Amino acid sequence: MSLKILDKGAVAPLVNALIADYQVVGPQAKGPQFAFGPLSDPAELRLDYNTTILPPSKAVLQPSYERLATFRLGDDPAVEPVVESVPTVLLGVHTCDLHAIQVLDKVFSQDHPDANYLEQRAQTLIVSLECLRPCDENSFCKDMGTLTADEGYDLHLTDIGDAYTVHVGTERGEALLEKYAQTQLATEANVRRLNEALSAKWPHFKHRLEFDAAELPALLATAYDHPLWDELGERCLACGSCTNVCPTCYCFNVVDEVNMALTEGERLRTWDSCQLDEFALVAGGESFRQARSARQRHRFMRKGKYIYDKVGELGCVGCGRCIRTCLAHINIVDGFNTIHGTA
Amino acid sequence: MTASSIYLPEMARLAQVEQVTALEKLFTIELPEGHSLGHDPGQFVMLSVLGVGEAPISITSSPSRSNGSFELCVRRAGDVTGALHRMQVGDRVGVRGPFGHGFPIEKMRGKDVIFAPGGLGLAPLRSLINQVLDERGSFERVVILYGAKRPEELLFRDELDEWVARDDVECHITVDRGDETWDGHVGVITTLFGPIAVDPRNTVAVTCGPPIMYRFVLMELLGKGIPETQIYLSLERRMKCGVGKCGHCQINDLYCCQDGPVFTYAQIKNVPEAL
Numbered sequence: 001m002s003l004k005i006l007d008k009g010a011v012a013p014l015v016n017a018l019i020a021d022y023q024v025v026g027p028q029a030k031g032p033q034f035a036f037g038p039l040s041d042p043a044e045l046r047l048d049y050n051t052t053i054l055p056p057s058k059a060v061l062q063p064s065y066e067r068l069a070t071f072r073l074g075d076d077p078a079v080e081p082v083v084e085s086v087p088t089v090l091l092g093v094h095t096c097d098l099h100a101i102q103v104l105d106k107v108f109s110q111d112h113p114d115a116n117y118l119e120q121r122a123q124t125l126i127v128s129l130e131c132l133r134p135c136d137e138n139s140f141c142k143d144m145g146t147l148t149a150d151e152g153y154d155l156h157l158t159d160i161g162d163a164y165t166v167h168v169g170t171e172r173g174e175a176l177l178e179k180y181a182q183t184q185l186a187t188e189a190n191v192r193r194l195n196e197a198l199s200a201k202w203p204h205f206k207h208r209l210e211f212d213a214a215e216l217p218a219l220l221a222t223a224y225d226h227p228l229w230d231e232l233g234e235r236c237l238a239c240g241s242c243t244n245v246c247p248t249c250y251c252f253n254v255v256d257e258v259n260m261a262l263t264e265g266e267r268l269r270t271w272d273s274c275q276l277d278e279f280a281l282v283a284g285g286e287s288f289r290q291a292r293s294a295r296q297r298h299r300f301m302r303k304g305k306y307i308y309d310k311v312g313e314l315g316c317v318g319c320g321r322c323i324r325t326c327l328a329h330i331n332i333v334d335g336f337n338t339i340h341g342t343a
Numbered sequence: 344m345t346a347s348s349i350y351l352p353e354m355a356r357l358a359q360v361e362q363v364t365a366l367e368k369l370f371t372i373e374l375p376e377g378h379s380l381g382h383d384p385g386q387f388v389m390l391s392v393l394g395v396g397e398a399p400i401s402i403t404s405s406p407s408r409s410n411g412s413f414e415l416c417v418r419r420a421g422d423v424t425g426a427l428h429r430m431q432v433g434d435r436v437g438v439r440g441p442f443g444h445g446f447p448i449e450k451m452r453g454k455d456v457i458f459a460p461g462g463l464g465l466a467p468l469r470s471l472i473n474q475v476l477d478e479r480g481s482f483e484r485v486v487i488l489y490g491a492k493r494p495e496e497l498l499f500r501d502e503l504d505e506w507v508a509r510d511d512v513e514c515h516i517t518v519d520r521g522d523e524t525w526d527g528h529v530g531v532i533t534t535l536f537g538p539i540a541v542d543p544r545n546t547v548a549v550t551c552g553p554p555i556m557y558r559f560v561l562m563e564l565l566g567k568g569i570p571e572t573q574i575y576l577s578l579e580r581r582m583k584c585g586v587g588k589c590g591h592c593q594i595n596d597l598y599c600c601q602d603g604p605v606f607t608y609a610q611i612k613n614v615p616e617a618l
Contacts, residue, residue, distance in 0.1 A: 068350040071393045077435045079393060081348035111601065112349045112586035224615065251590030254350070254583045258394045265394050267350070272589070279591060282579050283398070283420035286554055288594070288616055298593075306596045 002174075004166040004183040005190050006157070011164075015042035017180040018089050022125075025059050026091035027052055036060075039091075047092050047157075050135035051319065055097045055247030057104055060090055061120055062250060062271070068116060069267040073258070082266075085119040089176070092157075093128040095149040096141045096319040100247030101126070102152045106311035107250055116269070125176055130158040132201045138320030140333050142202075143209035146317045160193040208333045211340045216304035216314060223339045224297070232335065233293025235328040240273030242299065242322035242330070248307060248315045249273070274298050300335055349586055352391045352437025358412055360432055363498055367463065368428055369403070370415045372436065377411040380438075384471035385445030385577055385605040389585045390415065390423065391437025392430070398423040399582040399592075401604070402441060403466045405473035416466040416498060442585040443604050446471045446575055451547045455484040457539070457569075459560050461532050461552025462491050465498045467577045467604075468551050472506075479511055486539060487514040490532030490556075494518050494525040513539070532556065536563040543568030551577040557618050561608060571609035578604050578617065 006014070018024045024039045027049040034049040036059035058064070071079040093101075108117035128149060131141070141147045149156070154173030157164040165186060168174045177183060186194075211219070243249040253272035258265035272279060275295050280288040289295050307315030316332065323331045359371035374380060380388070382402050391397045398421065404414035419428040427436065448471065456475060460468040475482055487506055491497045497516065506514035515535045517528040528535065532552075548564045550557065557576060564574050580592035580599040592599035594616045597606075611617035 068348065069352075073394050077393050078354060079352055079391075079437055081351040083348055108588065110587070112588070114588055115348050116350070250588070252583060252588070254397060254589070256394050256396050262394070267397075269350075272583075272591070274590060274593075280581055282581050283418070283424065284553065284579065286579075288580065294616075301595070306593070309596050 002168055003186040003191065003194075004168065004177060005186050006164045006166050006181055006183050008162055008164065010182045011045070011047070012042035014181045015039060015045055015091070018176075021087070023086045023088045024091060025056070025088060036090075045091065047129060047159075049092070051094070051139065051321065051324075053321075053325075054245055055100060055319065055321070056090055056093050057097065057101050057247055058271075060088055060124055061101070061104060061117060064271050066116060066269045067266050068254065068269050070264065071256075071267065072264050073262060079267075083115045083119050085123040088120070088124045089127060090124055091127045093126055093153070094131050094135075094319075095128060096131075096139070096144070096146040096317040097247050098126065098128045098149045098152045099144075099146040099313075099317045100319070103248045103307065103311060103313045103315065103317075104250055106313065107307075110311065125154045125172055126152070127155045127157060127173075128153040130156065130198070130201075132159060132197060132204075134205050136320065136324070138323040138331075140208040140318040140320060142205040142318070143207055143333075144213050144314065144316060144318030147202075147205055148198075158194055158197060160190065160197055163190070165190060165194045210337045213314060213316075215340075216316075216336065217308045219336075219340055220301055220305040226339055228335060228338050229293040229297040232296040232330055233291055235330060236275070236292045236296050237328055238275050238277060238292050238295065239327060240275045241325040241327065243273040243275055244271060245321040245325045246303075247317060247319055247321070248303070251279075274302070296330070300332065303332065304336065350439070350584070352389070352397070352439045354435050355438045357430055357432055357434045357436060360430070363416060364496055366420075366496075367416055367418050367466075367498060370417060370427065370436075371404075371412050372415065372438065373412045374438065379409050379411060380413045380441055382406055382413065382441035382470075383445035384448065384474050385467055386441035386443050387467075387585070387604060388415070388438050388440035389442065389582070390427070391439075392423050392426040393435075393437060395426040396423045397437070397439075397583070399442075399580075399585060399600070400424075401467035401470075401577065403469045405470050405477060407474045407477040416463075416469070418463055439585060443600055444602065446549060446577075446605050448474060451475070452478075452481045454482065455486070455542060455546040456482055457486040457488065457541070457546060457548040457564070459488045459532065459536075459548060459550040459552075459564070461489075461550075461556040461560070462496060463498070464551035464553070464556070464577070465489060468549060469499060469502070471549060473502075476506075476509075476512070483545065485512045487512060488517075488532060488535040488539070489514070490517045490519070490535065490552075492519045494522055494527075531559070533559045533563050536567070539567075541567040541569065543570065547573045547575070549575045554618055565608075571612060572607050574608040576606055576608060576611070578606060578611075580604070
């Protein structure tokens, strides 16, 4: 579809216009870091962010608490489904996270489609943002093939100095742009500057993986007994931070919460983590992944093999969040490289 | 778009509650408007006690004996099963399912079938055993080798007596430790296998029990030459969705809820987290 130009000065009016009709979620400053959250004022939007603590999917598509049902207790108990969705514009999504959302889309539409995810997804327009500089030394998007994207967005922005080029990805995106934004058609000069920006960016991003990421599933298939797992198990604190910040981690718990009068309640979906002790515990007391080494192995396998086996996409997009957040300095790239070097 | 939630349980009624052992009760559950669950032996439901939570429970009744209801044999073990045990006839529970792959009964017709349940492992196998007995003519030998820790832990004593009394069923029962009420066989389940002569190519074996039991029962079954593809196991895992999303039941790259809970030994023998 066509290429449009959005002057930087036109971003604030656009956000203001969108806020009237949508929940607009974008990157904002949070202390010295950044986080996706609903915008109430265009001034809060920080499209110059490097990375966010949590991925955008977890701000919109996978809330930490999500109602699945409400119920009434008492003599005639009853349960009602809850499928909540809010028309949302998700602004400023980096392409690593955009790839992750495509993984989630497959997981939640496969076999038994998950209406709670899919309804909110259907109500969400994604405006993604091309990264021109690495967010920090921990990301490895270039290795994972997520440094750019040619699908999965409704609109895609690239910074060309005093303006953004806007690539229209869907008809919904085009309609949004027409209704809410002041844009011009891109000139030849604009296109030239876009091409310059895009070709200039690649050398700034370093390769950190010492092999082709496409080899990961096959590599991990023979790495089950690698000594790395024991080493990681010794260091891992089993805190679950790595899975909490991961844009493709979607495992969940389901809990019932009841009001004080014990007359009604809600069934809630909450984030869960395969790194936690009780994740694979069964009623008989057997825990099938008791060792922390086995839990770390499971995480690596999920990211590099199991999710790939399930939906045909790697479960790691190279965002680097698990590396940044790990208190024990467990580094997934180093882990993959170690396996590649000695497996 | 109005979407239907895969997480919505159907409210069902406890039609009967029967104490089976000190720890296990048998719940007969009726779905609304008398409609049938439509399950295969070996499948499970996600059972809700509203306000407490949801847990996966294998179905113990045979589809051939549904009568507009189904049965769950449940050990009091956690929050949901504890709350269920406190419920009375007429109380309402939530039901989702049936889910998962059950036992492929069509692959068992015309063959000898050996059942080797241990303890509470009889609960899921009973569904298949009664289906097989209701179509008795379609199968060759039917052998049931059942072991429990103690006599008071044996499930379904009346049915066990019937199976023992039948001429067309070879049913042998053992307990790890006997007591003054027990004049039957004493010893672990594997001590029942010795005298059983098996035509391995024409035999299908079905086992379910605690993880430690599988190792020894499998040794017996494989030792008799039964092919790995003809040995079926039903595995237990924690589940929060039942439909391949929540991640809890994952066994390496397999999902117990969707790929199982019934697996052949051939399917899982190289899956390290399975047993």
